[in-house]
Amino acid sequence: MQQSTPRPPMPHSGGWETGPTGDKLTVPRRVDEAPAGAIGALITGEPLVVPASMTVRDAATVMTERGFAALMVALGAGFGVLTDVGIRADVVARGVDPQTAVGAIVGPPVPAVAADTPVAAVLALVLEQELTCVPVIDTAGTLLGAVTAADLLSAPAGPSLTLRRQIAVAATPSGLQQHAKRIPYFVADLVRRGQAAHEVSAIASLLSDAVVRRALDLVSERHGLDPSGIRWLSLGSNARRDAVLSSDVDSAVAFADEVSDADIARFRQACAEVIGIAGGGGLAIDLNGVVASKPWFSRRRGEWHDAAQQWMESPLKDEAIVYTSLLLDSRPIWGAGGTGMENVLDGLRSRRTTMGMLLAEALTTKARIRTMRDVFSGKGGTFDIKEHALAPLTDIARWVALFAGSDERDTRSRLRAAAGSVVLPGDQAATLIEVFEVLQRVRLNYQVAQFDRGEPVSDLLEMKRLSPLDRSLVAQSVREIAGIQRRLDNLGQNLPLIG
Incomplete structure (x- = not known):
């Protein structure tokens, strides 16, 4: 198999033009606070871990005396979380005996996160699973502390x-x-x-x-x-x-x-x-x-x-x-x-014919800046960033993740799961992840600028309204996607031979 050529990193967009802009769409930046970093920075004290056998009454006493909003409960396979809100909802409101062991009311272990996990990723986890507190661990799995939902409120997305x-x-x-x-x-x-x-x-x-x-x-x-x-x-x-x-x-x-x-x-x-x-x-x-x-x-x-x-x-x-x-x-x-x-x-992955058809479908829409139809219809100055860039990329991510046996849903995780496989070399996976971020950033910036102006938001970009840097980034992104589409198309001819 031909080895892929490493790609230079894509330049990072500096955002939309902030000087005189004419018809350019701009998004004013807020600079009143620095972006949040890793979740470990929000830990404010040593963790307090109690045994699952401790009574609710004793746990509540400890929380009151030490000023803790949450306790970690050792459950063997991980940590449960007991909060003052949980005590009110699961014990007081339901008339549960305060002598009940805390292990009986905290539920299953709460997912722990590494200290270097971005705050926004933890915030998404809290939103998705409706958590009130998240244990934070180091690389060895040792509990460092816990971060509550209240701690996350100080983050930009809090x-x-x-x-x-x-x-x-x-x-x-x-x-x-x-x-x-x-x-x-x-x-x-x-x-x-x-x-x-x-x-x-x-x-x-x-x-x-x-x-x-x-x-x-x-x-x-x-x-x-x-x-x-x-x-x-x-x-x-x-x-x-x-x-x-x-x-x-x-x-x-x-x-x-x-x-x-x-x-x-x-x-x-x-x-x-x-x-x-x-x-x-x-x-x-x-x-x-x-x-x-x-x-x-x-x-x-x-x-x-x-x-x-x-x-x-x-x-x-x-x-x-x-x-x-x-x-x-x-x-x-x-x-x-x-x-x-x-x-x-x-069972899809084991069906080579169906996998081949899925790949062909994923490659149907080619990544391109414009088609001849666009030129003849007078739309040569516009670009559908969803249809001709992001949709082909997400189709690739879906197929390579399926091939790799991953059940991930989000595009970045799918690309990471397939990275290093026969269908997606690691450098190409990294390129697509970066391309996805660039395209989504341009797309969001464009739509927020439209929203600020009271215009209908759209995936159809007027290229003249983009900054020169963003136009260059979009064009380079499309070329990267198109190149990987061509590689997968060639690979698909030999799909039955791939194990």
């Missing part, structure tokens, strides 16, 4: 925790919509602060999913629906955690097999209400696209299983490849139970 909490407790659909309408302003503020593009997108995706989850809570409570009979799936950019201001909220639903036709009709009506609430809150909804209220995207788990099986066996039939790719990005965010597709999709 206020997202407050917004997430307001979304989670919204009592009415209209109240939820008011909170949802703040998300674009929050995203714009993060961009102005210079937050990394992938961090901004991850937080935007999590907040969007939080709105959908709360809408599902409100609608199911009003209609008396049983969450155990439904599993809501986030799809597309939200599931991949790379949403921007123009991203649609795509969704699907898996019903329990025992749910009756009449109840499914009720569920679908409820799904339509959820989508309506989300759309009324400013989230982009393509009602003609992938939405859970449509019969095609709302099936029983057994029906999903059968459909996925058919797609693998007949990849050329009924746009099977398109739907398989769509569901490979799915992320369950509400309800209970499986989706019916887990075991089926796990």
